[in-house]
Amino acid sequence: MILTSTRLILRHFQEGDEQALFDLLSDKEVNTFLPMFPLQNLDEAKHYLKEHYLDKYQKNLGYYYAICLKENNLPIGYIQMSESASHDFGYALRKEYWHQGIMSEAxxxxxxxxxxEGVSFITATHDVFNINSGKVMQKIGMTYQYSYTERWMPKDKDVTFRMYQSNFKKPQDWVYLEYWNKYPHFVEEL
Known part of the structure; x- marks a missing residue:
């Protein structure tokens, strides 16, 4: 399925997107809050493309899309909802496109x-230091639920996350509690 908006095309990643994926995921600033280390070369980008996108498409797992500008249909970011029980919603965008409303539009x-598609809810988390990601979550109507601290791998560091949620088919007051039950947690006044 291809999705479109005023400025954007959301489509599946495909062979040939390796350079665009490398441009995104090799940037140390973009990578600061991603759950992986920056890609080092195009071979890593090819492997990442296959493992994280092409293989998942074949297995019909989750929802994983490239964010492209309509003008050239080249990926400038990604947006996804994992196949995990948390329905984890995540995204990243090349830094030259930050602060232009692109992520909120996507x-x-x-x-x-x-x-x-009938998804009942989504969750999304952001590092407490990644304020802009939290602003996107708020702008698209997600609701803050709680914060928790996790040992984040493979970066092997403690990170405090804020967990946001949107319920589509669940009662509005229903809260996904896996992170609450698994990690030290608290509720912040935001």
Whole structure:
């Protein structure tokens, strides 16, 4: 399925997107809050493309999309909902496209598609130091639920995350509690 908005095309990644994926995931600033180390070369990008996108498409797992500008249909970021029980919603964007409303635009059409597909809820987490990611979650209508501290691998460091949630088919007050039950947790006044 291809999704479109005023400025964007959301589509599956495909062979040939290795350079665009490398440009995104090799950037140390973009990578600061991602759960992986920066890619080092195009071979790593090819492997990442196959393992994290192409293989998942073949197995029909989750929802994983490239964010592309309509003008050239080249990936400038990604947006996804994992196949895990948490329905984890995540995204990243090349830094030259930050602060232009692109991620909020992509997330709005992505969430509408998830609702139409019958997804009952999504969660999303952000490092407490990644304020801009939290602003995207708020802008698209997600609700803060709680914070928790986790030993984040493979970066092997303690990170405090804020967990946001949107319920589509669940009662509005229903909260996904896996992180609450698994890690030290607390509720912040935001």
């Amino acid at each position: 997330a709005t059409i992505f969430m509408e598609m998830l609702k139409q």
